[in-house]
Every structure is written in structure tokens, then in C-alpha cells.
Amino acid sequence: MSMIHVTTTINGVAQEYLCEPDETLLDVLRDRLGMTGSKEGCGTGDCGACSVTVDDRLVCSCLMLGAEAEGRKVETIEGMAEGETLHPLQRKFIEHAALQCGICTPGILVAAKSLLENNPNPTEEEARYWLAGNLCRCTGYDKIIRAVMAAAEEMREAS
Incomplete structure (x- = not known):
């Protein structure tokens, strides 16, 4: 399979990455971008452990393809605190x-x-x-x- 180039914004920062066509956003966040806060609990969208927002909509990142983040705004748990100040x-x-x-x-x-x-x-x-x-x-x-x-x-x- 050929890799897909994705340009997106994650936690307010412009990001670019390559991913496989069938790679989930959860796997991209954890394995490619080192954002390990989101967890895989079920892989079927039933547990919510992988919840992120995409364009201000709550989604299970285990059900979304990494390529679908193209041009979108993603927010993860890593972006919740402001520096050392907890939300x-x-x-x-x-x-x-x-x-x-x-x-x-x-x-x-x-x-x-x-x-x-x-x-x-x-x-x-x-x-x-x-x-x-x-x-x-x-x-x-x-x-x-x-x-x-x-x-x-x-x-x-x-x-």
C-alpha cells in the first residue's frame, strides 16, 4: 500500500504525517506522533477511551482513519492543559x-x-x-x- 500524506492541525499546531490508508487516527496519534494519552480499550467505538474532538465534534479515534484528518482540527488530551496549568x-x-x-x-x-x-x-x-x-x-x-x-x-x- 502507498502511504497517504496528511496535513492537519492537532492541539492548535500544524502537523504533517504519512499513514497507511487503513490506519486509524488513534494509531497515528499514538504510534506516529507519540501522543499516547488516547487509549485503545475496545477498537470498536464502544468504550470511549480513545475519544478526541475533530472539528469540535466528539469522535472515537479508533473508528476514524488517520487520512480523514486531512485539513481538519483535532484536539486530544495532550492539548487540554495550558503548559503547566491544568484545565x-x-x-x-x-x-x-x-x-x-x-x-x-x-x-x-x-x-x-x-x-x-x-x-x-x-x-x-x-x-x-x-x-x-x-x-x-x-x-x-x-x-x-x-x-x-x-x-x-x-x-x-x-x-
């Missing part, structure tokens, strides 16, 4: 003990950020619905939802 969601996840093994956490954080960008004042039910595509086997969901709701409140107060 409010990251801080609240720590404060509320909303993470344990770390496999699902990057995808949940990306999904939660997408939620708050689309709906800065979600109800608990809306947050649970939005995050339903992200599976966690370690913490349960109560601490995760509490962290998301606390971050939403902090972010609203700061704006």
Missing part, C-alpha cells in the same frame, strides 16, 4: 478522586470538555447522558460526574 476538569478529577487506572480518564476528560463547550451549565442527567459512551471499570461514575459538575460551576464563575 479545571483535570483539577476537579484529581480533587474528587475521579480517576484510578487512567485508561478511560483521557477519553472521559475530552468528552467532558466537549460537553462543557457545548453546554456550560449541564444538569447531572445531561452530563451522565453525554458521558454514557465512556466506560470506566475502576471508579464508578459518581465521582466522575461530581468532578464534571464542579468544573462546570468553576468555569461558569470564572467567565
Whole structure:
């Protein structure tokens, strides 16, 4: 197979890479670009561990081809913090003990950020619905939802 040349923007930085026609965006991020925050949990889009946003839309990167990122804006967990300053969601996840093994956490954080960008004042039910595509086997969901709701409140107060 011949490699495909892709020009895209990842976490606000122009990127170019070569990938195989059948290579997923998840594999490109992890294996070609060294962005290992997104994890492969299932490879079928059922667990959300590989969640990223593409043109501000939440997607499972295991279901998207790397070539499909051509000309698009991709955001991953690596772009969430600003330098050494954690995003409010990251801080609240720590404060509320909303993470344990770390496999699902990057995808949940990306999904939660997408939620708050689309709906800065979600109800608990809306947050649970939005995050339903992200599976966690370690913490349960109560601490995760509490962290998301606390971050939403902090972010609203700061704006």
C-alpha cells in the first residue's frame, strides 16, 4: 500500500504525517506522533477511551482513519492543559478522586470538555447522558460526574 500524506492541525499546531490508508487516527496519534494519552480499550467505538474532538465534534479515534484528518482540527488530551496549568476538569478529577487506572480518564476528560463547550451549565442527567459512551471499570461514575459538575460551576464563575 502507498502511504497517504496528511496535513492537519492537532492541539492548535500544524502537523504533517504519512499513514497507511487503513490506519486509524488513534494509531497515528499514538504510534506516529507519540501522543499516547488516547487509549485503545475496545477498537470498536464502544468504550470511549480513545475519544478526541475533530472539528469540535466528539469522535472515537479508533473508528476514524488517520487520512480523514486531512485539513481538519483535532484536539486530544495532550492539548487540554495550558503548559503547566491544568484545565479545571483535570483539577476537579484529581480533587474528587475521579480517576484510578487512567485508561478511560483521557477519553472521559475530552468528552467532558466537549460537553462543557457545548453546554456550560449541564444538569447531572445531561452530563451522565453525554458521558454514557465512556466506560470506566475502576471508579464508578459518581465521582466522575461530581468532578464534571464542579468544573462546570468553576468555569461558569470564572467567565
